[in-house]
Amino acid sequence: MSENDPKSQKYREVAYYPGCALEGSGHAYNRSTKALGKALGLKLKEVDNWNCCGAMEVKNIDPKLQTYLSSRVMSIAANTMKMDTVMAPCNGCYHNLKKAEYELSTDEKSRAVTERLSQKAGHATYRAGQVETIHALDWIREAIGEDGLKARVKNSLQGVKIANYYGCMYTRPRHIFPEKDQGPASESTSKPHFMDDLLAAAGAENVDFPLKTACCGGAHTLSDSDTSTKLVANILQAAEAAGAEVIATECPTCHSGLEMHQIRAERTLGLKTSVKIIYFTQLLGLALGLSPRKVGLHENVSDSFAYVKEKGLA
Amino acid sequence: MNAAPAPASASGPALSLAAIGRRLDELAADPSRAEAGELLCFGEAVLEHWARARGHEPTDGRREGFRLLALHRQGADQDPSFNACRETCRELAWHYNLLTLEPADAERLQRQRMMTLVAKHLYLFVSGKMETQKLGEFCCSSRPLRTRVDSGDGAGSE
Numbered sequence: 001m002s003e004n005d006p007k008s009q010k011y012r013e014v015a016y017y018p019g020c021a022l023e024g025s026g027h028a029y030n031r032s033t034k035a036l037g038k039a040l041g042l043k044l045k046e047v048d049n050w051n052c053c054g055a056m057e058v059k060n061i062d063p064k065l066q067t068y069l070s071s072r073v074m075s076i077a078a079n080t081m082k083m084d085t086v087m088a089p090c091n092g093c094y095h096n097l098k099k100a101e102y103e104l105s106t107d108e109k110s111r112a113v114t115e116r117l118s119q120k121a122g123h124a125t126y127r128a129g130q131v132e133t134i135h136a137l138d139w140i141r142e143a144i145g146e147d148g149l150k151a152r153v154k155n156s157l158q159g160v161k162i163a164n165y166y167g168c169m170y171t172r173p174r175h176i177f178p179e180k181d182q183g184p185a186s187e188s189t190s191k192p193h194f195m196d197d198l199l200a201a202a203g204a205e206n207v208d209f210p211l212k213t214a215c216c217g218g219a220h221t222l223s224d225s226d227t228s229t230k231l232v233a234n235i236l237q238a239a240e241a242a243g244a245e246v247i248a249t250e251c252p253t254c255h256s257g258l259e260m261h262q263i264r265a266e267r268t269l270g271l272k273t274s275v276k277i278i279y280f281t282q283l284l285g286l287a288l289g290l291s292p293r294k295v296g297l298h299e300n301v302s303d304s305f306a307y308v309k310e311k312g313l314a
Numbered sequence: 315m316n317a318a319p320a321p322a323s324a325s326g327p328a329l330s331l332a333a334i335g336r337r338l339d340e341l342a343a344d345p346s347r348a349e350a351g352e353l354l355c356f357g358e359a360v361l362e363h364w365a366r367a368r369g370h371e372p373t374d375g376r377r378e379g380f381r382l383l384a385l386h387r388q389g390a391d392q393d394p395s396f397n398a399c400r401e402t403c404r405e406l407a408w409h410y411n412l413l414t415l416e417p418a419d420a421e422r423l424q425r426q427r428m429m430t431l432v433a434k435h436l437y438l439f440v441s442g443k444m445e446t447q448k449l450g451e452f453c454c455s456s457r458p459l460r461t462r463v464d465s466g467d468g469a470g471s472e
Contacts, residue, residue, distance in 0.1 A: 210428055215399070227438070227446065230438050231439065238435070
C-alpha cells in the first residue's frame, strides 16, 4: 500500500469511535492509538456525543436495539460530521458496527426498527453504506502501510518476540466482514495477519502462534471466572511455548482478560507466566520513538517497563 | 489438509471430559509423550460430548479428510457461537498433519507441545461452554444474528 493510494488518503482523516472500554479499563489503548495517530500524521475526529455500541449486553437481549445503537454512532459520523470512515479500535465496537451495517443492508425489519428509533431520538437515520467501518489495524495498514511504517521506525522492535493475539471478534462471523478473505492483500478470517505484518515492519520477530483467534473467555469473566482463567492460562502457556516474550493485543476485552487472569492463574492455579501483554499500538508507538508514558504503558496491569527498557525501547 | 487422519474413535463409549482433561494435563507436562493420533482422538471425543449433550448422534462423516472438522461443523449447526473453536479444530488437524507427515522433523517436540496445548484449548472451550450453557451464550462474538427474541417483542421491536 502506497501512501499516495486513494485509500491511504481516505484513511488519513477518520471519525474515531473509542467506545466505552477505551474510557475505562482499556484507556492505555485509547492513549496509545491517539499518540500513534499523531506521530504518523493521521487525524482522528472523535464521534460527537457517541453512545455504547450495544456491546454484548444489549445484543443478547434485543439484537435490533443493538443495531440501532450502533447505527446512531454511524449516523452521527455520516450525517453530522460528514465523515465517510469510522475507525473503531475495540473489537467489540468494530464487530457490532459491522454487524449493524450487515443487518441494515440485508434485513427490512432492522431497517424499520432503526428508522423508528432514530425518529424518536430525533436524528437522521443511518443508511447502509454511508460510512465504512474499519479497525485500528486497517487504519494503520492502509493509511501508512508497512513500508511507510518501516521508514519511520526510530527504535526497531528487533529481538522482541511476539505472539499476535486477535481474539474471536475480529474475524467472526465471516459474513459481516465482506472485505476480508479477498486475496493475499486483504485480511484473512482464518489466519489474520495485519497485526503480524505491522509489527514485523517495525522489526519485531513474530512467533508461530496457533491460538491467535482462540476464545479468551472474556464474556464469562464475571459469571464463570474459573473457565476464563483456565482458557487464558492455556493461551499464555501456548504463547510462551511458541517462544513469545510479548503477546500483542488489539482488543481491550482480550487485553484486560489476559492481564487479569494472568494474575489469577498464578494465585488459583499456581501457574506463573512472565509473557508481557502489550497493545500493538503501544508497541508501534515505542518503535516510532514515543516514550512508554506517552503510549500508556503505566496504565497496563501487566508490568512491562523493565522489559521494554531491556530491549532499548525506553 | 492432505493427510489421512487416525481412525475415528467413536466405536466405544467416549472418554469422559474429566479424563481427557487429566490426560492433556499430563501430556502438557511432558509433551514428548504426546502422539498426534491420540490428541486428534481427544479432539473428536470432546466434540462428541458436545454433540451428545445437544441430543445428536456424533457424525462419522469427514470434512477435508478429518472427522474432527465434520464434528465441528455438526457442533456449530444452529449454534454459531461454536464457531469460536473453528480455527482451533483446524490447527489441531494441521498439527496432526505436521507430526504424521514429518515424524522425524527437528521441530517434532515443539509440534507435540503446541498440538497438546491446542487440544487443551478445545477441551477447555467445549467443557466450559457445556458448563455455562445455561447462563447464556459463551462467546459474545457469534450470537445468532436473528434469534427468537429478534422476531418477537423485544424493546427494539416495540
